Amino acid sequence: MVGPTDFPRRSFCWRKLVAAGARFEELGGAAVAMRYANATDEDSTARRLGIADLSLLPRIGFKGKGTADWLGGQGLTLPPEPNRTATQSDGSLALRLAQEEIFLLGNLRGEGALGQKLQEAWTVAGTPPASARGFLLPRAETHAWFLVTGKKAAKMLAKLCGVDLRPAKFDNGRIAQTSAAKMSVVIARADQGATLAFHLVADSASAEYLWDCLIDAMAEFNGGPVGLKAMQGLAV
Numbered sequence: 241m242v243g244p245t246d247f248p249r250r251s252f253c254w255r256k257l258v259a260a261g262a263r264f265e266e267l268g269g270a271a272v273a274m275r276y277a278n279a280t281d282e283d284s285t286a287r288r289l290g291i292a293d294l295s296l297l298p299r300i301g302f303k304g305k306g307t308a309d310w311l312g313g314q315g316l317t318l319p320p321e322p323n324r325t326a327t328q329s330d331g332s333l334a335l336r337l338a339q340e341e342i343f344l345l346g347n348l349r350g351e352g353a354l355g356q357k358l359q360e361a362w363t364v365a366g367t368p369p370a371s372a373r374g375f376l377l378p379r380a381e382t383h384a385w386f387l388v389t390g391k392k393a394a395k396m397l398a399k400l401c402g403v404d405l406r407p408a409k410f411d412n413g414r415i416a417q418t419s420a421a422k423m424s425v426v427i428a429r430a431d432q433g434a435t436l437a438f439h440l441v442a443d444s445a446s447a448e449y450l451w452d453c454l455i456d457a458m459a460e461f462n463g464g465p466v467g468l469k470a471m472q473g474l475a476v
Contacts, residue, residue: 244271251295252384252447260465267350267468270296275467282470287435289390289463291454292471294345294439295447298352299385300359303341304374311342314361316354318342323415325428330354333439335415335428343379343426345439348387348472384447387471388454389437392461397438399457401427407436421453432474 242264244254249270251257257264262273273293276282282290302311312318319326319336326334331347332354346352362376388397394405401420404410405427416427423446428439442450458464 242266242271247271249296251293252444253293253295253451256448256451257293257465262465262467268296268298268352272296272350273465273467274469276465282466283473285464286389286466286470286474287391289392289396289458289461290388290466290470291451291458291463292387292389292466292468293451294348294385294387294468294471295444297348297350297385298346298355299344299379299383299441300352300355301341301343301377301379302358302362302374303338303377305340307340307342307374310362310374311358314358316342316344316358319413323417325413325415325430327430328354333428333430335426335439337415337417337426340374343377343441345385345441348432348468348475350468379441382444383441384444384450386440386451386454387437388440389432389435389471389474390463391436392463393436393438396454396457396461396463397427400453401425403427405429405438421450423450425450432471433476435474437474 244250247270257273261277263275264271265274317326322338333345335343403416403418412431425442431437
């Protein structure tokens with residue numbers, strides 16, 4: 241069995257995961273929490289109210305003048321307007337935070353080929369100058385990434401965030417750039433199969449604080465942490 245300290249790359253809140261009983265597996269050169277030793281039925285928890293740390297999965301950002309046109313020319317499917325998402329053919333999720341700012345989240349299989357391809361295309365000789373294609377953002381280093389799922393997810397998040405995230409008010413594919421637990425958070429609804437789901441990305445320096453706030457808010461709904469395998473199973 242592997243552990244976070246076996247690899248140079250670690251989750252921003254790996255100590256919290258260890259304390260919660262996470263069982264890790266190697267994925268992309270890091271130890272990712274796949275299951276939890278003390279969980280009785282993670283699949284049911286994920287459908288009721290679960291949270292998974294995806295901070296070790298690939299992600300990348302692009303921003304600046306010319307970004308949208310350049311990414312579109314590279315084959316990326318872009319949302320038509322800001323604060324919307326677009327799912328890519330490999331399951332990656334493009335978050336359009338502004339007209340010229342895109343945050344690309346890798347798929348739940350931990351594959352980052354699309355982001356890597358875009359990064360390589362951006363840096364290869366002969367591509368347009370930076371003034372015509374924006375610039376890269378190292379989102380994997382600057383932002384933690386959590387996935388909150390389940391029928392109680394919106395009700396739980398209402399304890400921490402003033403945006404009305406109920407499914408009838410906040411449709412699938414919508415983004416809120418807002419405050420949750422008194423810190424800036426990007427919340428993107430991207431349902432996993434028939435299960436309500438929200439991606440939360442926030443400042444990596446405050447990852448442990450946000451994780452604790454979410455875990456505390458989930459307690460009254462009998463929610464808790466689940467591994468990546470439970471999240472992967474939602475779309476099946």
